[in-house]
Structure formats: structure tokens, C-alpha cells
Amino acid sequence: MSKPASPARAVTIHDVAAAAGVSKSTVSLVLQGSTLIRDETAERVREAxxxxxxxxxxxxxxxxxxxSRTIGVVINDLMNPFFAEVLVGLERKLVDAGYIVFMAHTSEDLRRQEQVLATMREQNIAGxxxxxxxxxxxxxxxxVKSWGIPLVVMVRPLGTSAYDYAGSDNEGGVALATAHLIARGxxxxxFLGGRRGPVFEQRLAGYKRALADAGIAFDEARVFAADPTREGAHDCTLAMLDSHAEVTAAACYNDLVAFGALSALGERGLRPGKDFAVMGFDNVLAAAHxxxxxxxxxxxxxxxGEAAAALLLHRISAPGSAPSRYIATPHLVLRQSA
Amino acid sequence: MSKPASPARAVTIHDVAAAAGVSKSTVSLVLQGSTLIRDETAERVREAxxxxxxxxxxxxxxxxxxxSRTIGVVINDLMNPFFAEVLVGLERKLVDAGYIVFMAHTSEDLRRQEQVLATMREQNIAGxxxxxxxxxxxxxxxxVKSWGIPLVVMVRPLGTSAYDYAGSDNEGGVALATAHLIARGxxxxxFLGGRRGPVFEQRLAGYKRALADAGIAFDEARVFAADPTREGAHDCTLAMLDSHAEVTAAACYNDLVAFGALSALGERGLRPGKDFAVMGFDNVLAAAHxxxxxxxxxxxxxxxGEAAAALLLHRISAPGSAPSRYIATPHLVLRQSA
DNA sequence: CTGAAAGCGCTTACAG
DNA sequence: CTGAAAGCGCTTACAG
Known part of the structure; x- marks a missing residue:
């Protein structure tokens, strides 16, 4: 591939210096808003x-x-509105702080993740x-630490050592959801949907805890792992309905899974919230309607997302500070599906 | 705000030149994969x-x-999965072509759009x-043209002059949807949802055309503009149901609007596809489930999104070529809601 | 096949 | 308050 053309970059600091009759240094200083330069001179420079x-x-x-005023953001699954909402919060906060963001999407592909991380490293990013x-x-x-680049990890924990992390109380949240289902009789x-992994285990633990608290025996056959997509959940729900007719409720891995379940239920003529209860997780915008x-x-x-931005900005301005975590406190929001 | 620290940048081309016992030029050449350098020398440099x-x-x-190998992408509404899907296609194609993307979200805010465009301009982006x-x-x-930066506009047309554009046949698409509703009796x-603007007018024109083709009189009272969000559509649908009991079907501005309508219908105990027909527009992933x-x-x-990327890449490599357009041909996909 | 030199557009001590 | 000079990490003719 040929080297791409780039925008004409005719005029430089040198040109404005000449036009204003000052030196490059003076121009640079006024561009930076320095108070060292006399108002009159500064005005002449700006005019030029x-x-x-x-x-x-x-x-x-x-x-x-x-x-560097640029930050790299890498997202694994933008097709899940949860991550889109995280990204929006993150980006907003970052540009408000004067940064600009490199965004890369990995589609759950490890090789692509390595590739975009390597590319970003060559760009002298701030975090x-x-x-x-x-x-x-x-x-x-x-x-990444060896690269000397500040890092905040979001949503999925990455081992047990200390690092900046923004996520949510997965166990507590699903325990809340499951307990609600139990309280409804x-x-x-x-436990429906999701792929095995750290987040899955935490959420599953919440499900187990709520069952245990209510004296209900945990049955491995009632956990249905599946792609955490509408489609995966839809198919999985159909299969579950066929094979486990006794099940009357599901604590879902996340909202996307819950939406898939809603769709499958409807397909079977079941009314969510009446014939079968479903609880989501995340509370994406779509959940309200x-x-x-x-x-x-x-x-x-x-x-x-905003919290992740705050953690990263703090790490950048105070590189030596101790790693910290933001763990969102889950709140039940009850609508019609359970 | 203090100047952010940046990653340690200890080792440069100069250091590896010294270590390999060659000049900076030689190192630069091998880094670029030039064939000018003898294999043995190149290997020594890479090793160093x-x-x-x-x-x-x-x-x-x-x-x-x-x-420049970086491209700026600015999106108005990532909370709409349609734009998220466009972004994913665009980003994928761009990184496959060796670019990296600056992403900015404007939230339909004109001032923020101006701001991020200005910021990107300072970054020497390729497009x-x-x-x-x-x-x-x-x-x-x-x-933007005066800036000398290649531009492709997506989704919303920007006047009548010639420029690179990727969008869809809005009029034809909604005509298809409306005709289908008519065919069903x-x-x-x-015509439900959406804010007035170029896209709205095109889609509305499709609705009118289908009505005219079927000899049905257009009634301005049957067009219900509303925020193109689930919530806006939900509220608007409820109001429509109350005030226009004779309406039995809706051609929606987009899928998001349709989802809001589905929600409102359910709330009223109406079965979409049986008691009331709903047609969306876009076919986002969520529509299938x-x-x-x-x-x-x-x-x-x-x-x-991929088409937009292709247009932009073409503009970059052939700056003088005539502007071109990608207009997606709409296809009806029939599921259960109509 | 490789090196010495100039320079991209800017910032930053250092003088004065 | 402002200018001359060096240099960030790289590339690219130009010699040899």
C-alpha cells in the first residue's frame, strides 16, 4: 500500500513568527497562553x-x-449495549479532561487485542x-506495566494482584436478583447464559449464595451457559424450556441474555413476569422499554465508564499512588419481567 | 491542570544504532523493511x-x-445500536487497512461536534x-474541505453538493415497509417516531409514496414525530393509541422506535403482529430477538460502516477522484411483528 | 550497501 | 519581556 497523502501543512509557527515580526519562541509562548509575553505582542501574534x-x-x-494527551480504549464487545454505555461514559469524561481517545474493538479476539495494544504502544499514549x-x-x-503505560482494566478482572480496576459487585448483584425471585415464591x-470466565463465576456465586441463604439446594443442571448474546440466550432458553419444565424463573447472566430469554418466552406463548420470571443484570437503557x-x-x-476514566486520570497524574478499585454497588430495579 | 507524565521513552533508534554498530539511517531502513540493507546487517539491527x-x-x-495513519471517527449517538454497528464495521475495516482510529461521541451536541473536529484537526489525521x-x-x-482533510459523511446527508457519503435508501426502504403493511390489509x-431532519423527510416520503401507490390518502395527523429513542417512541405510541384508536399499524422511523412501540403495545395488552403491526427500519442485531x-x-x-471506510480510504489514496456514494439497498425482513 | 547531514513542527532552558 | 540555539525521534535525499 502506498503511503497515504496527508493534509497540507503549509503554515507553521515559523510563518506566524515572521508575519508578526517576532521569534518562534515568542509565538510558542503565546500559543501556550504564557503570561511572559506582553499583551500587545500576544495580540499581534494571534492576529497573524x-x-x-x-x-x-x-x-x-x-x-x-x-x-501525551491521548488515551487508548479497547473494548471487547460493542455489540453489547452495556459496553457501548461504558464507552460513552468513559469517552465523555476523558474528552472533558482534555484527552482524545484511540478506540479499538477486539470482538473477543485475543490476537486482535494484542495487535491493537502493540499499535497503541507505538503512539506514545498517556494511558x-x-x-x-x-x-x-x-x-x-x-x-503493560513494563511498557510504563498507565492502565485501568474494566469489567473483567485480570487475576488477583493489585491494579486499577472498575467493575461491579457481580456476586452481590446476582444474589439480589436471585433472592428476589425466591421471595416471589x-x-x-x-442461572441462564454467559460464558465461563471470572465474571461468570462471580455471578454464579451470587446465585448459589442466594439459594443457600434460602435453604434451596444448588443443582448444577440448572446452570445453562451460553453465548452472552440475544441469540445464544434465545436458543438456550428454548432448550431449557423443553428439558426442564419445572423451572419457573431465571436469573440471567446479563440484560442481553434476558432479552433473548424474553424473545424465546414470547415465542412459546409464555408471558414473562406472569408465566415465567426473568431477571437481568446491568440495567442497560434498553431494559426500561x-x-x-x-x-x-x-x-x-x-x-x-466514568469511574474508569477517573481511575486512569488519577494514575496518570499520580503514578506512584496505590492501585484502587471502583466496584459498582448493585441495586434492584423491578419492572414487569419478575 | 499539570502536564501529564508520559511513558518512559528510554531507547531510541540512536541507541540501537550504537548497539548494532551501524548508523541511525541503517536502523531506520531496516525498521521500514527496506531491501537496501544486507540481510546480515538487518538481522543484527533487529537483534539489538x-x-x-x-x-x-x-x-x-x-x-x-x-x-498519517490515523483517522478520526465522530459518532452522534452510540446509544442507538445502529450506530454502534456502523462503528464496528468501520473500525474493523480501518484497522485492517493499517489505520488507528480516534473516536469521539457527540451526543447530538453541535458544540461538542465542533470541538472534537477542531481537536482532531490538530492531530494531523489522514481523514x-x-x-x-x-x-x-x-x-x-x-x-473541512478547506482544512485539506478527506471526509466521508455517514447516514445523514449534508446538503446537495457532491461529497463522499455512505447511507441508505431511506425513501425506498420505508416505502417497502409501508407497502408490506398495506398488503397485509x-x-x-x-408513521412513528424520529425527529425532523433530512433522514426523517426521506423516510416520510417513502411512507407517503407507498400510501399514494395504494390510493390511500395521506393524513398529516398520522405522523408522530418523537425522540428516536425507545422511551420517546414508547410514550408517543401510548399517546397515539389513546388518540387514534383506528390506527392498526405503524411504519417506524427506525428499529429503536419500533422497540419502544413493542414495549408500549405490550403494556396495553396488545400483541404486536396480531393486534397491531409494527415495522422497523435498520435491522439491528437486536431485531432478530x-x-x-x-x-x-x-x-x-x-x-x-465498511462502505464508509472504503470510501474514505479511496479518497485518501486518490484525492482527486470524483466524490462517490454508497446507498444501501433496503430489503424487507419479515419476522413476527408485522 | 551504509553513513553524515538536514530537517519535520514544535518547546525549553538560557541569555540578555 | 523576547531571541538564538539545541533537540524530541524519526526519515530521506545525497554521497561514497
């Missing part, structure tokens, strides 16, 4: 810059000053916010 | 680089060579892919 159509070359500036792909080795933490409750509206566990996805 | 933990500073290289905010002035086209059909699955118009959102 305006007239010439000068545009600041931030990358050149960052190269010289060895600074990385990562929703790791399923199966990401813990060693990635050490690798359900005794045969499934599904058919029927979804009872779920709110972990405030957007706020989670 | 590896040993020293050298990492290429792409931004410095781009500054020197006045090239911009823009889903313009509602109310973006046509003049933006000229402005509906005579009192609403809503409750009930949504009949809609497929414009392949992901492919649209």
Missing part, C-alpha cells in the same frame, strides 16, 4: 496566526515536550483503558 | 532492537515524513468519518 490560517500541530508539540477479551492472560498486566430457578420492561440489577454502566 | 526493548515511535516518524449531529450546517463540508397506518422478533427493513449497518 488567524490571518495565516495557522493550525497547531499538537503531535509535534507532544514529541518535543514528551507529553490505556481495557475491557479484556475472554481468556486474556494475567501476564498482560505485567506486560420461585423454587426452581435457572423491552417487552415487557425488564426487572434487573442496576450497576450504572455509564457511571462505571 | 529486541535486546534493548526498542519501541518504534510512530508519531515521530509521521511528523518527519508528513504522513474523518462523520455521522453529523442533527442541525449540522452544510457549510461544514466546505470547512392495514389502511390506517401511522425482540419480543416478538421485529419485521423490519435491512440496510446492513455493519456493511454501511
Amino acid at each position: 496566526a488567524r490571518k495565516l490560517g495557522y493550525v497547531y500541530n499538537r503531535r509535534a508539540a507532544e514529541l518535543r515536550s514528551n507529553s 490505556i483503558a481495557l475491557c479484556p477479551v475472554l481468556g486474556t492472560p494475567q501476564a498482560l498486566l505485567k506486560t 420461585h423454587r426452581h430457578i435457572a 423491552s417487552n415487557p420492561p425488564l426487572s434487573t440489577v442496576d450497576v450504572r454502566p455509564g457511571a462505571l | 532492537a529486541r535486546k534493548l526493548g526498542y519501541v518504534y515511535n510512530r508519531r515521530a516518524a509521521e511528523l518527519r515524513s508528513n504522513s 474523518i468519518a462523520l455521522c453529523p449531529v442533527l442541525g449540522t450546517p452544510q457549510a461544514l463540508l466546505k470547512t 392495514h389502511r390506517h397506518i401511522a 425482540s419480543n416478538p422478533p421485529l419485521s423490519t427493513v435491512d440496510v446492513r449497518p455493519g456493511a454501511l
